[in-house]
Amino acid sequence: MTKQIKYRRVYEETSPRDGRRVLVDRVWPRGMRREEAQVDEWLRDVAPSTELRKWYGHESSRFTEFRRRYLDELGDSEHRDAAGHLCDLADHDKLTLLTATKDVEHSQAAVLAEWLTGGVRRTAR
Template structure:
């Protein structure tokens, strides 16, 4: 099982290689400056992204990463978010899944939180 996170722009530029894994865009909005025909991906899983309200609060500076992570995990724990996690956990089997995201910050973004939740779900753990 492999779950990795790679910036969309790194995939498009060729700086990163998904290595045969399924590439899933996990943003609710299409990445700025990326032509749809330039980004080779297998799926676009909008339901795995944070709600528009949560995303706006985080990017607006109203939430720190820790608070954002807690609230995002709660969103992933039920409804369409939980279904998306289960789907991504299924894709995590060999050869794995790449969670593609557009955020510039590679250390504090929703894809990292999502990857932890997906790994736990793929390993048989509860995702909350």
């Protein structure tokens, strides 16, 4: 069965095609109340470490290195359980990864979607 995984901004309107909506940011989106986010689950432990997030600063010129470091983090003990849980969710349902990041193509949500669909080697299982 092909996994149905997409990613988008948490601020965008929800869609019936979203399936399970999982926020993958370490911090809650600014200016958004929990009840308006329509998030099924918040997996902050699958997000990049605070250190990596601050280093990256959403500078697209750093994305290649950010991606490499983040993929390494997905296999460490801090991320392993949450990453495994996300894998289980993806195996059983449509999944939409949510982020507050403006440039979603250069975000952890994009890296996670690639990782979950087998586009990169999994280390968190």
